[in-house]
Amino acid sequence: MNLFVKISLGVLLMLVLLFCAYGFLCTFEPMPRLWQMAWRIIYLGAGLATLRGFYLVWKAGNTRQSPPPG
Numbered sequence: 001m002n003l004f005v006k007i008s009l010g011v012l013l014m015l016v017l018l019f020c021a022y023g024f025l026c027t028f029e030p031m032p033r034l035w036q037m038a039w040r041i042i043y044l045g046a047g048l049a050t051l052r053g054f055y056l057v058w059k060a061g062n063t064r065q066s067p068p069p070g
Contacts, residue, residue, distance in 0.1 A: 001060045013054045020047035 024043040027036050 001057070006057055006060075009057045010054060013050050013057065017047055017050045017054070020044075020050060 020043045024040060024047065027039045027043065
């Protein structure tokens with residue numbers, strides 16, 4: 001994968017992660033308890049999925065195998 005594509009996707013995913021973190025923090029505002037828990041689960045799930053995507057993007061280009069010993 002091209003380095004430019006990795007950086008672009010990484011920045012995009014980090015923006016989504018920041019949005020999820022901000023949304024999660026906003027769930028501590030006063031609202032019905034059921035709504036709080038639902039939104040926390042949604043933001044947490046989206047944030048974890050974004051972290052997984054970030055990991056996969058940066059791991060994708062590093063699959064080169066080292067030469068055999070000897």
